[in-house]
Amino acid sequence: MSLDLSRWRMSRRALMRSFGASAVGALGMTFDLKSPLANPLWRSTPFTLGIASGDPSADGFVIWTRLAPDPFAEDYGMPIRRVEVQWEVGADPQMREIVQKGIALAHPELGHSVHVEISGLAADRPYWYRFICGTERSFTGKTKTLPASGAPTPKLRLAVAGCQNYTQGLFTAYRHLARAEPDLVFHYGDYIYEGSSPELRQVDGEIAPTVRRHHGQEIYTLSDYRRRYAQYKMDADLQTAHAAAPWFFAWDDHEIDNNWASDIDQDNTDPNIFRLRRIAAAQAYYEAMPMRMSSFPVAERIQLFRRAEIGDLATLHVLDTRQYRSNHACEPPETDRLCAAIRDEKRTILGERQEAWLKDGLAAAKTRWNPIAQQVMVMDYDRDPTPVQALNTDAWAGYHANRQRLLDHLHQQKIRNAVVLTGDVHQNFAGDIRLSGDKADAPIVASEFVATSIASGGDGIDQRPGAAEVLAQNPHVQFNNSQRGFLLCELSHNAFVGRFMVMDRVATPGGAIMERAAFAVEAGKPGLQKA
Numbered sequence: 001m002s003l004d005l006s007r008w009r010m011s012r013r014a015l016m017r018s019f020g021a022s023a024v025g026a027l028g029m030t031f032d033l034k035s036p037l038a039n040p041l042w043r044s045t046p047f048t049l050g051i052a053s054g055d056p057s058a059d060g061f062v063i064w065t066r067l068a069p070d071p072f073a074e075d076y077g078m079p080i081r082r083v084e085v086q087w088e089v090g091a092d093p094q095m096r097e098i099v100q101k102g103i104a105l106a107h108p109e110l111g112h113s114v115h116v117e118i119s120g121l122a123a124d125r126p127y128w129y130r131f132i133c134g135t136e137r138s139f140t141g142k143t144k145t146l147p148a149s150g151a152p153t154p155k156l157r158l159a160v161a162g163c164q165n166y167t168q169g170l171f172t173a174y175r176h177l178a179r180a181e182p183d184l185v186f187h188y189g190d191y192i193y194e195g196s197s198p199e200l201r202q203v204d205g206e207i208a209p210t211v212r213r214h215h216g217q218e219i220y221t222l223s224d225y226r227r228r229y230a231q232y233k234m235d236a237d238l239q240t241a242h243a244a245a246p247w248f249f250a251w252d253d254h255e256i257d258n259n260w261a262s263d264i265d266q267d268n269t270d271p272n273i274f275r276l277r278r279i280a281a282a283q284a285y286y287e288a289m290p291m292r293m294s295s296f297p298v299a300e301r302i303q304l305f306r307r308a309e310i311g312d313l314a315t316l317h318v319l320d321t322r323q324y325r326s327n328h329a330c331e332p333p334e335t336d337r338l339c340a341a342i343r344d345e346k347r348t349i350l351g352e353r354q355e356a357w358l359k360d361g362l363a364a365a366k367t368r369w370n371p372i373a374q375q376v377m378v379m380d381y382d383r384d385p386t387p388v389q390a391l392n393t394d395a396w397a398g399y400h401a402n403r404q405r406l407l408d409h410l411h412q413q414k415i416r417n418a419v420v421l422t423g424d425v426h427q428n429f430a431g432d433i434r435l436s437g438d439k440a441d442a443p444i445v446a447s448e449f450v451a452t453s454i455a456s457g458g459d460g461i462d463q464r465p466g467a468a469e470v471l472a473q474n475p476h477v478q479f480n481n482s483q484r485g486f487l488l489c490e491l492s493h494n495a496f497v498g499r500f501m502v503m504d505r506v507a508t509p510g511g512a513i514m515e516r517a518a519f520a521v522e523a524g525k526p527g528l529q530k531a
């Protein structure tokens, strides 16, 4: 217990006399449950999980924290009651000029997370923010509002990251991401991994020791998921990246369970039982991320596909390819086995509502670029070096009809400058998406940058054995690399440049980053070029 409540300390008998048994908590303290706890005295900081900002608009953003003075303890060291948290938004890093402030309530029902939706700020400028709770203050984070819709916007720097398996690598790449000072971060998912952590792990056929251990076993309940998020969020490099820029984000599979789809998990659990796990995971994800009220979880559902207009430069379409998809066509997914069902017209990866929303948004966009920020690879990638085709059916390749409808739409509606930003496979790729699969003569309708993982896969290697032979089977793909890092996108009216930033190592501290390769799409001229 890290909260010093000595001011309320009375003998248990006296409390029973005064308030009756029901008012006496398990900790031998009494609370007026109707009024929130203001100005608590802390023995240790409640801001162990850092702070974050997200979902920026032209006049605001969400600022987030979660109070957890003792993150792995039962109730994470907090009393089970509401607690008042002050927040401040400043116009300068020293917080000399406070432009907005207020008091938010951290509710026990929400793991004492705090989500404040700020509005009424000036467009296209940095702001700083912090939280104060009683005797403790958080550090100060930097965030930014977006340029106003349609406003002349010469450039934008967008970092793309994800897949951060805590047990397989350190998050050093996040420190480098923060130093790069992007305007915006897109996290494509796999923010946590749900499994336990064996002492040894297998990477590319090699046995290696686990870099760090997960606290506890595989996670199923709300308190399990809360503790897992807490463990990840205590990482200083991750906290630094959150405090450096506003994030957009969407989940992939590991926020719930590996390769889940529809109402089915990889262990074929009864869907009613699996649904309870999804409900717990959805709530914990909301509690952990700087998310707007419009994404508040309703049972197992969270509204995550959303759009941001960034001046006259870009319309960012954030997709959720996990929550509404049909079950995998071929079991198990991610194998060399392909089945006819991948072409089934009725199967979907986006769901009907999201597909219509994406098509409408692409057709209506008036900005120079249309980044489609999402999870799994859109272009086909044949992983077999022989003429046998091996596709990842967990990705868009397993939902052929849905992908073709999107590509036809891009072509028929003459939607220019679509760039797909992807994650999931723990490798870097740059390639072009052609109207009919990888047929070399079909028109290019978009280009795709696949960003590698922050930590999943460990140190990695520049080129996996046999990589050149596999790449030769995929003439639409220009680049592949299997190290850790992130993608740094630089958008201007002339070009969309993607820089693959890779780490020399993540299994040991102090890893260095370098730009491994860069590709550009010239505005109005489909197809990747070397930058």
Ligand SMILES: [Fe+2]
Residues within 6 Å of the ligand: 163, 164, 190, 254, 424, 425, 426, 453, 456
């Ligand atoms: Fe991953």
